[in-house]
Amino acid sequence: MELTCPTGIQLSAYIRSxxxxxxxxxxxxxNCGKCKVKVIEGDLKISTMDRIQLSEEELALGxxxxxxAMPEQTVKIKI
Ligand code: FES
Known part of the structure; x- marks a missing residue:
């Protein structure tokens, strides 16, 4: 499923909403690495925990x- 997420709200909270x-x-x-989403439009900063939990390949794939994640611009994600 795809969602368009606004700025100013933590991404998992927005997904729940x-x-x-x-x-x-x-x-x-x-620290569990289970809440992965994929950015398909826009840009979502790589967080410190993203770097610890995700592979370089996953980061490169978005x-x-x-x-x-706290989007600084509207992003479209796939969950
Ligand atoms: S909920 Fe565990 S890493 Fe996000």
Missing amino acids: TGNSVPTPCGGRG IRLACQ
Whole structure:
């Protein structure tokens, strides 16, 4: 499923607000790596926990951890 996410809200919170969800077994602390989403339009900064949990290949493909993401521009993601 694709979602267009606004700025100023943490991404996993926004996903929940739409009635959807991503798995968050670590409670959003950034250490389970389960809340992956893929950016398909726009840019989402790579967070410190993204660098720890995700491979270089995943980062290059636009994979990010939703619990660590706060969009600075509107982004379209796939969950
Ligand atoms: S919820 Fe665990 S890394 Fe995001």
